[in-house]
Amino acid sequence: MKQRTHPLLIAFAVLVFFFLLGPLVIIIGASLSDTSYLTFPPQGLSLRWYENVFEISAFKRTMVISFLLAVGGTALSMLIGIPAAYALARYRVELPRFLGNIYVLPILIPEIVLGFSLMKSLATGLGLPIIAALLIGHALLVLPYCVRVVGASLNSFDFSIEEAAVSLGCPRWKAFFIVVLPNVRAGIIAGFILAFITSLNDVSVSIFLTGPGVSTLPIQLLAHMEQFFDPTIASVSVLLMGVTVAVMAIVERTLGLTFLTK
Amino acid sequence: MTVSLSLENVSAHYGSTKVLDDLSLHVAEGELVSLLGSSGCGKTTTLRLVAGFLEPSGGKIRLGDRDLTRLPAHARNIGLVFQTYALFPHLTVRENVAFGLKQRGVSRAEQRRRAGDIIDRVGLGHLAERHPANLSGGQRQRVALARALVIEPPLLMFDEPLSNLDAKLRVDMRVEIRRLQQANGTTALYVTHDQEEAFSISDRVAIMNAGQIMQLDTPEVLYSRPANAFVADFVGFENMIPMRAISEAGDAVRAEMVGGATLDLPKSQFTVPAQDFILATRPEGLEVTAGGAGIPATLGLRTYLGRAYQYHCETAAGTVKANGPLTQPFAADSAAVLVPRAEQCCLLPQESA
């Protein structure tokens, strides 16, 4: 039986959670308002601002781009991040220790510096198409999550299981797919989700790499906000929160929520 | 300062599950009592109740003339050795040991002196400035012991203190614990699941099951005269043969077992507790012989134990284990008779299941 927590402290924590969730509730309320300006509590209930989202082609287009970019960038990052994480965990003696730190550079270097530098080198310097530059930027941005989260799973993986498979006649490459990967599934799912969300919400890298015709949803939102201040933005925000809910539901179903505090 | 510990009709719940059922226990001044049982039997719960980490749902806990029941843990003045040792990783050995003195407002110089003394006594004088991370398991155990002893508590409690040590160290440490406890004359409550450990160092042992004490007695009595089938099974009476007293035959009671075989139990050696009873023995309590009065059996697998051969024997009451002499091994599948040795058998009342 734990000792009781001071009631004042509990009251404070309750206030903090109001502070954390209140603004999100306000957005939901504002998105349902029938007025042409943002207000809370909503005056009159209507879904017309949700309809409006899908009438603005820029939102429709950037939604698709953002989704494809998040999936594509994460997949690319996983494709190269999983072998790297595997090598780090499996070949501790053969690889220098600082190697693990190189993969986390994308979160160590300020994102906005990364975005600016990528713009100069990739978009302007190499003349890469916008979408290619975005894909590389996002793959880079989420690489730390892929390597770290999958790596954490691999670190608790008992590699003698892999050796057992090989001793039973399974080729090494095949043992990786049928023995190692299934056992670090949780890490891969968790890494994928974190990376996906990071990419989907990114502003600082994307803002330098988007250009005419090709933009991401958060950048489009920023641009829209500078010109209009109507409930459409609230509606898009609620749709994005919906994505968060979906992601958390996936986490809950596949991993349980305890992994979030680790 | 030695006092006694008593638990009077203590009950405890986790949510709606009852984990301790009306438990009473008295530990006399200077006595070491062990709570012995498998996990989930309530032994650790009992200890945590006395320590003040749990609140009983009923009953009283007294230490000497103090009523501990509603006292917060930090005001109880009980020395506790944890299974995990629970050493403060950010403090040195000396600081760990001095921690309790510091809470008592003992002066810095006095803290240093008393902590130093006790660290020397547990043989860690040369390691006093180390952090726990740099100690071996046995050394950590000694620090935990020193930390509990230095506050000179009227009651010492041990929660499976040796379960994280290797076998040899376990034996050394339990001797040391017993030596220190006796030297100080401190009352002690010791929780373990290891029967040998409990029996070797305790004045008395309480064997627990499902939140109740099944039997509380000296190790000698528990070992040779278990009071019920649970305790008998726990202390290694592997054979439990159901019997029924059918008649008196002179100065013996004639008992019948499944299959119709009968056995005469001399009244001078056996006390039959009820008409339906159980003959409980260890394998060495049944002697395998070629013929005579006893339980007829067919011998099966034979294993070599060093001091004897052990046979898995088929009887009308099921498989039992019995020992036979080294000088005369029996062949597998041969018929034999199992003769109970009175001094190694117990007659227990048949429990209504």
Added chain:
Amino acid sequence: MPPRLRAWALSAPALLLVLLFLGLPVLSTLATTFGDPAGPLAQYATFFESRFRMTVLWRTMEVAIITTSVSLVVGFATAWVVARAPSRLKSLLIIAAVFPLLTGVVVRSFAWLVILGKNGILNNFLMGIGAISEPFSMLYTQGAVIIAMIYLFVPLMILTLVGVLEGIPQDLTDAAASLGAKPAAAFRQVVLPMAVPGLIVGSVLVFTGSFTSYATPQLLGGERQMMMGTFLYQRAMVTFDWVGASTIAAVMVAVTLTTVIVMSKVARRLNPVAG
């Protein structure tokens, strides 16, 4: 294939991605700052002599430090309650902290735009209760940026510190109590020293995050409350002064890397388990 070769082969794609697309571009950004004809450090001289640039740097520092301190206190108190809550409630509270964290920066900053704007909720409320007669703009002030930043980073702090507090074994606080430590003493002498490395990690995350943020100061601070991130963007994309922007980038990298390196040294020294 020998193991060493196999190890490098598996690592190569990820290494190449980082070195080619992060290492080279960032180094080239840093390199351009030293290429001034007036001397390698001329750009930095300009930066540190310019009143305006220094105002931006100090403002960013100030916002980051206030955000970090408030988040630390608020986050620690909340994490304490969360960590000690019964397990069902605890999962709910953790969900409540994770949800805003996974919701994007733009959405969360936008919420404060709605709350603090001239026709915003707070103004309407204050006028409604008669506290003010005229709506006044709370946007584009340092206070607005700081509130939104705290809002942004408190969940991160809570989650980090719940992990830290749960990592302190219950046995240790039990042991402290059994040795006579009152709850306050046990907190001060056992819990706090054990939590220090985690507190440092959380603070570094929040400090670097708020120091380098872009979207929040852009939306709530605007031109008037320029911070390093928005300043960098403005130099690069509005005035096309890439060398100037690179200098800002270099200062940002220097501040964040120094913070990370120094604080992780401090954390390692204070780590109780290292001994």
